[in-house]
Amino acid sequence: MSLPHGFFPANTVPAALQGALNHAEERLNESLAQADSLAEMRGQAPLTQSWLELDTNRRRHLARVMTVSTFALDTLVRHPDWLPQLAAGGELDVAPATDALTTWLGQRLEKAENEAALHAALRTFRQERMLGIVWRDLVRPSGVDMWNTAAAVAQLAEVSLEGALGWLEKHLAPRWGSPAPRADGQQQRLVVLGMGKLGAGELNLSSDIDLVFAYPEQGETQGGSKTLEHQEYFTRLGQKLIAALDAVTADGFVFRVDMRLRPLGEGGPLVGSFASLAAYYQNQGREWERYALLKARPVAGDLAAGQELLEGLRPFIYRKYLDFGAIESLRELKSLINREVKRRGMQANIKLGSGGIREVEFVVQAFQLIRGGRDTELQVTSLRTAMARLPALGLLPHSVIDELAPDYVFLRELEHVLQALDDRQTQCLPEADIDRARVALGLNLPDWAAVMAQLDAVRERVRQHFDAVIAEPEEEFDEAGVAEGEQALSLEEWRALWCAELEESEALALLDEAGFAQPKTALQSLVAQRQSRQVQGMQRIGYERLEALMPLLLDAVAEHAAPDTALARVLPLIEAVLRRTAYLALLRENPEALGHLMRLCVASPW
Template sequence: MALDNDFLPLNDLPAALHETAEQARLRLAEALEHDLDDETPAVWQALPASRRAALARTVTISNFALDVLVRTPALLAELIDAGELDAAPAGAVLARRLGEALAAAEDEAALYRAVRRFRQARMLAIIWRDLNRPDGYDVWDTTAAVTALAEVTLEATLGWLEAFYAPRWGRPAPCEDGSAQRLVVLGMGKLGAGELNLSSDIDLIFAYAEDGETRGGRKTLAHQEYFTKLGQKLIAALDNVTADGFAFRVDMRLRPLGDGGPLVGSFAALLAYYQDQGREWERYAMLKARPVAGDVAGGAALLRGLRPFVYRKYLDFGAIESLRGLKTMIHREVKRRSMENNVKLGPGGIREVEFVVQAFQLIRGGRDTELQQTSLRAALVRLPALDLLPQEAVDELLPDYAFLRDLEHALQALDDRQTQRLPEEALAREQVALALGYDGWEGVMARLGEGRERIQHYFDDVIAEPEEDVEDDSETPGLEQWRRLWRGELAAEDAERRLAEAGFDDPAAARQRLERLHQSRAVQSMQAIGFERLDALMPLLLDALAHNPTPDAALPRVQPLIEAVLRRTAYLALLRENPQALEHLMRLCAASPWIADQLARYPILLDELLTPESLYTPANKARLADELRQTLNRLPEDDEEAQMEALRVFKHAQTLHVAASDIAGTRHLMKVSDYLTYIAEVILDAVLAMAWKHMVRKHGVPPGIGRDAPDFLIVGYGKLGGIELGYGSDLDLVFLHRGTRGATDGRRQVDASVFFTRLGQRMIHLLTAVTPAGSLYEVDMRLRPSGNAGLLVTSLPAFADYQRQNAWTWEHQALVRARVVAGDAALADDFNAVRKEVLGRPRDRRALRDDVVRMRHRMRAHLGSRTRDTFDVKQDAGGMIDIEFLCQYAVLALGIEAPALLAYSDSVRILETLAESGHLPDDEAGALREAYLAYRSTTHRAALTGDKPRMAAGAFDGHRRAVQALWERFLEPPASAGEQA
């Protein structure tokens, strides 16, 4: 005997496995006695104690490892010499070794033999490492090693087959762009995820780029036939069972139409199939798709084309229904086949963790592109940063999932068999327990039970039916009653009685409205899945209306939204899956027809209802800038259309947050304007950066200007400059540059003045162009020097010269409310210096007063109320514009005496500075401030409620008198006012 009784140490093995270890020793000893190489037994006998202990553990647990070593005992020395028992070789090393083995293969039989023996050697090393765990080694190292083995085997085998059949079949014709065509091999499932288990099938889809015919062979084949034949050969080379076993079991059922579909499809055929016929489970499958062999670049291009099918632009809660249905089918099959002990498909198993992660990927992956990961682990760890799962959930799920995968590997290491079923035999249980490092089977089951319970908890949180969480309220009709009402199954009087009990003041009108919706052509022509989603949502919606204090107002406001999404039924699923979102929808729509209209026009905003903590808490400017930066960074830099759409969705969403907080009363009026102004500033900054990059790519930069930082200013006037934006405000802008001369340095050179003009035009296009998500802002450029007759973009020296010599008084009034909102910091300092110098010049106060009063009367005549019965809080005497004119007059008249007045562009801080500098008593400044804030609050509220900012004549009487008294004292004595009136 080459191996004595002490060759395999038993001290680290359970007593129940000593006999198994001894039988392994005897089989190895017998194999070594018959080995033809005299050096092999000597190598075995010279193994150090640590290797013998690892060997004892490996062959005691894994029958597969023992069988391989018995057949080829020389393999152990090869693996030791190559270092494979301690670390996985790099992919390039694997590819070189297999390539050398295949170079000697003269026919397919030799190919099969070489591939299978290569795979057995690698799998022996992988199982050894998995069971003995070198320092730092974990389950993910095992999955990565098996994945690398599969990829190298696929690529090398495909390459051999292409070369072998080239004389007979030729090679495919090149693509139209001249690139060579090869078979595209997409890895699906755990192969695509890079997380193959020890004895996993490999799920594949085959494709090719373009139709055509082969060239250079004895026989010409259409590409479809060529790639089909090649694919069949590749499957056989890996999957067929020979005397050497198999390489990888291949499963092609995930291809379009499954076993009934063609084995290989062109890119055009695949794109058309998924666009027209792709089913929800195929989206789920395509999450893990990854090119693994053949034309990898072509495969990546194909998957880019399929991305809109897999990842929807909106939040797709319909995916949960599909996953729920798929899970129900699996659960039914598990029960039918008594598979509760299956660690993959059973309750709390591997599949439930995958469903949790993939639900978020399908729902949010189109928006949160960092979730577009084929790896489950990579996607899981990204969920906390997106507030989709708490960090503690990931901290529990990840180790529980890793344990399940370790357990799966231990089960498969026994016999190299694809199984996830817990063993019933005592010996197999002891082997698995040893593999996992437990003293016995009881420890394994205790750990498994704890993990399964946690996984089921998180799975139920994400996948559970929403109606399971809806509590019956004895004071309102139950959901079944609302369902019958919606379907028209109740008599009219019964339906109206239930609506009256729910708080409707006009139940007959509500019933008729619901009947018209149910019987409308749009509803009756819905596809089955869409109608099912609407039918599931409407009882929940009616129940939410019943809990709303003003259901008569909420129903007609929310109905247009429901009608708007009848063809985009994922939004119906979103509301059904998130009852709290439905509650917020009712609350906001009942309070504001403006919000209801925004949601109906842009249903993508429904996504915002899912996170009430941010819905009612607008972001500060730093957070807004960070969110917008992250959003744009997820998009290709050259995809301007996607960037424009993202900007618009961002603006609408953030404005909704401000409006929601306004309605909820969680934000002071000035903060509402602040936040609306922050949104505009962040967007302008992004638009300037986008336009600058576009111009630099096209034309280069003018002399002396860096390529990365725009040498340009956006100056905000009016409400933007005064930090007083409202919900529907347009942007009054002026564009300035330093005054650089000369031509740009790009391939398409233009003069600097032309460059900056086109830059301004580009920004206006980005801001005003209408996309499916609307426009960003209306832009008014009439306050630039010389108005519409002037240049679109002005140099700062020319702007300063115009302000000093040619500007009218009203233009200096406008300059009071001007400030830099985006652009170069040094240039901004220069602009601020010009502004202070112009505003702080000495002026003839009588002439100034006459100009200001004349302009104010002209505005009242055109914009004020036409009747004495109403008061326009903005334009009428004693209103908001009077206060702004008083502030502007004060700055222009007193700026030379009180330079602090020149620092601010907003009326509130100008009033505060007038009081601090002693030019206005505190009580009078306070009265103007209170009046101004009251008027602005009214305009904000009018925007949200859809009303005009006009009140009954007696409204704000005290504020009006205070404003008019100061107006008359400083600008217009009563006699003069009477004359001009």
């Protein structure tokens, strides 16, 4: 039996995609014919009959989903029985509750007798759930929006992680035993921290998952045929867990796993004890790691212990004082983003290109990093929640959020459609006309021109807001300008002087013009400072902060009636704080602090 002519309502898809729908119908009929033959051999009712019971709306939605998403079509062709099951269970309209997902997966995993069976069960479970998620995202039944889709994918990842981990712990216990209890008697399990969009509970449709593994305390396993140190046990367990989700088999994959956000990245241990992680972040933690930890959340394993770990790291992530070092590091990250945007081909990337997804996330997370220690309302992993709280805290006007929030939703909706095409993690706009037509259909827009018109407007607004966040102090200097009739030196001239890019005669003339009574002495002091062992031995970040500060400092020195005195007294002070690079960042960020310093230096030799 095959689907009758006219099964799909007329004019369900644009004329440009009618051929794609016809091809999808042919593939479905072949799959249903095979399923019906198998059912007949077993004395069962033909599967096609349950498809014919779908109402007109379901058929219209089916045509739309299959035409847009090759992943959905391939899944239905391989498993034609899934559609009637999902429809009967209500999963085409509403995301299942976490408890229901956990029960369903648990029932499948109970039958898995080895790791190959575990992998197969996880993958078929994932494919079936993703079919429902893609359907709801493209059809948009009542109550479903981009955020609902993102939460459903994150929920699926968490259930899959916990199910796989529980199965592995149970089946490996006879060989490796179980971890020894903690000093207080509590049992130990692997702690799985979700980072990035998983930690936020806002995964995209075909996303990898960023994870960090940890365990509470050192010790040895008990009760197995082989005793292992906890470090080795949890490392092996973590490797098994990654393979359970990440490995590509005949059934596909569950989630691609990225472990690079752990301490020392790919060069570091896969798993760390709480004590080793605390020591690492305290002694070696970098600003980008604070940025990454903003979204860290326990997602599997010992959730309470994971929360305990994050509470211990909170002082590292969020500083109670206004963190000028973080501002400078965020500015460096912003510069990196701008450099990447200029690369060829980035314009087609809606995440990394100008005005893309990453820039909205940067705007929100910059405020979380800088102000989260004071404004504890920002200590949340959800970007949506953090963004909504910025106006009430006086950090961004309502008018900005009224633009950023819907623009971010549009970018993420476009991302979801791009990934629904082939279940591929991509953020690049398609080049083929048919794929562009599929994207337009997925977004409910008339054609590709309408997609690009809306995208261009969104990108322009996002880029404006991104440019306005933590602007360079030099930009503020340039915008302020100088009073009419003054001939102040530019910051570029001061930079060239400090960096020894001028001939000696040019440097002396510049200092003379700035009002120095003894230009030669001033130049010798600057050269000696730049070539000193303390400056040459600075680490990269500190050196870059000094380079950024010196033009502003020299301009402030020249503002005083006695610039020779100001320079002679401020240079030793700068040398004394070279290792406290946060002070260098503070002086650069805070013109008032720089002005006070100049006045103190001129007024007192101490």
